[in-house]
Amino acid sequence: MTRHDGRTPDQTREVRITRNWLDHAEGSVLVEFGRTRVLVAASFTEGVPRWLKGKGTGWVTSEYEMLPRSTNTRSDRESRKGKVGGRTHEISRLIGRSLRAIIDTKALGENTIVLDCDVLQADGGTRTASITGAYVALVDAIEDARAKGLIAQDAQPLTGSIAAVSVGIVKGEAVIDLDYPEDSTAETDMNVVMTGDGRFVEVQGTAEDGAFDREMLDRLLDKATVGCAELTRLQQEALAATPRERVL
Amino acid sequence: MTRHDGRTPDQTREVRITRNWLDHAEGSVLVEFGRTRVLVAASFTEGVPRWLKGKGTGWVTSEYEMLPRSTNTRSDRESRKGKVGGRTHEISRLIGRSLRAIIDTKALGENTIVLDCDVLQADGGTRTASITGAYVALVDAIEDARAKGLIAQDAQPLTGSIAAVSVGIVKGEAVIDLDYPEDSTAETDMNVVMTGDGRFVEVQGTAEDGAFDREMLDRLLDKATVGCAELTRLQQEALAATPRERVL
Amino acid sequence: MTRHDGRTPDQTREVRITRNWLDHAEGSVLVEFGRTRVLVAASFTEGVPRWLKGKGTGWVTSEYEMLPRSTNTRSDRESRKGKVGGRTHEISRLIGRSLRAIIDTKALGENTIVLDCDVLQADGGTRTASITGAYVALVDAIEDARAKGLIAQDAQPLTGSIAAVSVGIVKGEAVIDLDYPEDSTAETDMNVVMTGDGRFVEVQGTAEDGAFDREMLDRLLDKATVGCAELTRLQQEALAATPRERVL
């Protein structure tokens, strides 16, 4: 089977991770999974939300949002509608929860890191691209804080790395990293967040058309495991390089 | 290992499904998983939302909400805060999506069924209790509509049954149907929605503390499969009986 | 004259007061006036709203809300609409004000009691059922606080009891405790809140169709006086009993 864009079932789209795309943020990444393009800004601030004060632990959270014309037809802005939609909330929560899985909040101290994930262009997989990019921005924000003396030289707030990929069943076949045409016709859609050492942080599978059996579930999990390992490699590569200069 | 309330790892709490708890709704269920108590009302109305008009298909959706004092300490009402929280949105969407997995919207015709799931008392597992109870209320609402001639005598809007259970890892051990004390200390928490014939509709697993490996994931899925089968049996039992009279 | 459900003009519907319907709340009551069914939860918390701090007085307030399918046809949730309607506000304020009439806020100390009145099923008289039930939940919450040492052993925050009933003119005749079919056709509708010793706390009469004269007003007040006395007796009875176990 070949996919509509010529990829094999196991092949992710071209992934690009451009660090330091912004000048102000403590960490920032423009992450692209094919035509999906998400701008991630990591903001490090001293202090924590009120409900955490005085506990000696930090906080990592995320806000995800799509620009109105990131999609094929324009959507109304949530700010104009005066309320944030369920999907936006759900994905924001997923990203924050995923990142906290690899954060030692004690080691972070009473500091907060907000990961803003703004989808500039959407072509499927915006939440997995967000998580994958946010990890890199998070690393940069923590190193920036260390350099400024806001966390101790030997503090290790990060306990591992994290990456995410979507898998799904399209025309009866399990495939990885679905783009929008695939996603909108998939029978089953699953988002998997994994640590760099191959363990699961989030597994969210949804039957879009009927239900799926255990055997198919197992195949999807196998594919996701391979895909996350590949994304982990790309993250490490991006982090190893001197931050690439922005080129427009 | 025994659990804090004496259950075995495979044992769900006492599940009670009281049909027709309300007089007005086309279908209604008071569903209890131990001390968790959810009132489900199924409202059948002719017509569909604007974006579905004229397509000859129906719509099933859900709204979940917790009463302010369903929990151990009082929470502010979302109506007073003027906005619906992310968790509420997320669970409402999950319930609606799960039910739609067993609905043939063509056979439903241009009609809408809303499943209101109001948590009167929360002790863990409110979303799985909601789904399990909502299925029963949905069956009653469809039969009510059939009796009133709102859908055809031979229409089969239901393509199967659906039930949901939580599974998780507590103190290193996989257990089923976590109550609040277990849920709040679980290392991993997974909600699984399955059809009556044993296939998956939703799998949502979250590592609350670190990550979990594939072997543990498999054990959790095994447990959920057994649990959903048991809940399916209880649903059928409830539906077979003459609707029990409300007794307070 | 007989009423559509066989009652005499002076007869309230069957009133049931089930204490401790909830496990978490400091006081709770499921109150039923016929088919009208309201769940009242009394939440006792230490501390007072900011504007009362440091004055040595407590606060009692209430929030009333109807479940979307408590009524004959489903209503949209106020949380989803993003704003609380005028009727909801008005009744919440009435309940809180009524209860404060029998509270010595000095004796309560700097503590707050919130009475959540959620209408599970509506068949007329939801506000009067709420007030009548809320008084019982309030008593239980205060005794609970006393038992926990949150208020002094000899503190007497309650200065009396309170009950409420609706009266109205239906087909030219004054009747008590209107159900929905009566309420929706009444020429005049009046809600009366009275203390256990027969004095008035709130009198809210509205001509729905034309106006009413003084003589009719007097008859309505007479009927309400009798009805509140009866409800007071039922409250005392409920409070005298060992809290009934919940039976579903």
Place this chain on the structure above:
Amino acid sequence: MTRHDGRTPDQTREVRITRNWLDHAEGSVLVEFGRTRVLVAASFTEGVPRWLKGKGTGWVTSEYEMLPRSTNTRSDRESRKGKVGGRTHEISRLIGRSLRAIIDTKALGENTIVLDCDVLQADGGTRTASITGAYVALVDAIEDARAKGLIAQDAQPLTGSIAAVSVGIVKGEAVIDLDYPEDSTAETDMNVVMTGDGRFVEVQGTAEDGAFDREMLDRLLDKATVGCAELTRLQQEALAATPRERVL
């Protein structure tokens, strides 16, 4: 007993009704009860809200609001807070309901009249001043519509007149038309809306401090009856005169 401003218990404050205070509105009144000053605008528009369409009946409603500095200390604007408070809702509903009591909506045809009551200065009794003034503005708006041919020459949408006054118990004594210093110390506060022929449309009594007995309630109703008759006379006087030119 003399009151703090020298009035007798039965004496209302100086009441002034200035018609046509605005140039655009179909009817408008600046109504003053002493230092309380409310600007009422009656807007007549063809058509009715959606839920009334095609029924051949009209609609009369009201919106009440206080300017932020109408009171002794500035209050935040409800528009800035993003929500309308309970008190505002409650009074708006009271005014609308009161006016509808004397409207034959059939005779009004499918037209809507909105009574905007904006409190420019508050010194107690803003809701009763609003109702009293709104009646006059309503009459003018109906005559304006008749002159423009928007309602028939012989249509009689008004079935009577309406006026409102507050009564209360201050230092144990029943008094009429309380100003703010009296209102804020009253033991009982009652707002009474009556028709020009002496029947009741709304009776809203609230014990602010304890409860009140039937005898006191009767005395308050007596006083209100006298007061509303006096206000009715002043309304007729204002309506009989050539609309007074605005003088500032």
Place this chain on the structure above:
Amino acid sequence: MTRHDGRTPDQTREVRITRNWLDHAEGSVLVEFGRTRVLVAASFTEGVPRWLKGKGTGWVTSEYEMLPRSTNTRSDRESRKGKVGGRTHEISRLIGRSLRAIIDTKALGENTIVLDCDVLQADGGTRTASITGAYVALVDAIEDARAKGLIAQDAQPLTGSIAAVSVGIVKGEAVIDLDYPEDSTAETDMNVVMTGDGRFVEVQGTAEDGAFDREMLDRLLDKATVGCAELTRLQQEALAATPRERVL
């Protein structure tokens, strides 16, 4: 050329400034530019918004709003819509910014003055009338604070005076102080805020129909300069007089 109301191009409408129109506010003005009528209340309060605390400087701000029937056809209330419109925000910000241009916030001390500008009747030029009136109310509020000892006897929070006028191009001709019929047909509309000594604080010109050239811009600025000087004179006159008694 004569204008539709007989004015010459350089002639403002009749301007009336009535001080102390309200009893509660520290300063208040009913300002009229022809039929445009704005009620300005200046509220002086001790303390400053949180973000200014401890800096030893005061704050002056403004909130502008139109009554629903100030205009020819009724507009919905922003409080009911749950959000403040862009135009309202924009004008509120303009008024506040303009007044701060002549305030020495150090000399004001940690005090706040809010200028509420409520448009009772609109006939063009509501923002310029608001600014012109607000200056007078501001002076009175500062003198009131001085009299009460809230600011020092020798403090000079005011560094000048301020007035505003609209100018525009109507049928090709530059005119001053446009009323609504002119404003709605103007090719260009400009609002100019100037100090009493003839310098500019705000210049906001908008081409409503096409664009305007430099020569026309210069003519508009010339006209505005003359008009603001005239308004400054009227402000001084109003402030020189014993506050006029309110006459209705």
Place this chain on the structure above:
Amino acid sequence: MTRHDGRTPDQTREVRITRNWLDHAEGSVLVEFGRTRVLVAASFTEGVPRWLKGKGTGWVTSEYEMLPRSTNTRSDRESRKGKVGGRTHEISRLIGRSLRAIIDTKALGENTIVLDCDVLQADGGTRTASITGAYVALVDAIEDARAKGLIAQDAQPLTGSIAAVSVGIVKGEAVIDLDYPEDSTAETDMNVVMTGDGRFVEVQGTAEDGAFDREMLDRLLDKATVGCAELTRLQQEALAATPRERVL
């Protein structure tokens, strides 16, 4: 005088206009004024808002928003706050109004173009960059619509071109295109929108510190005229080129 970044008073920052930065939008531009970076998407849709229906004219509007970390410190999202701030409203309105100045809405037919201007990075001049970029995106969207046959081959909806620049007084000297350090210390700040043939569409000048005299105003207008001419040239250059491929 040299400026802090080495520019002369008359020199704009490096301006880059990258067309077709997005794949979905009918027109799109990434516009950069130095480090200020705005993503503009032009969405062409058939149909017009309700209030324009059936008039045979089109509509052009704009929504401006800043990403939370476009600025030096993170700002809360307006969608999360549930309301759009005054500044956001004001700039959105300015952009829409400016573009409509060069649109013949009759020639556009009953179609709508929305210009979404999202500030990815802010360093002063975001509104002028937005307008300058939006013009280019608008041209592309109109040509795209023409190519798709949505507007007639010979329709000329554009009546000219438009560009915008800021000018201001910094340390007593008039300079052009202020960056954030200059903007935040400027005595006067003016935004000027001009047509390609050198006429004014918007002039918005604000004294940030005191007031400015006519002579300074004239100098600012001179500078703006030169700057807008230069920006017009750059727009034409960008539009003349084959749309540059995106390079990241």
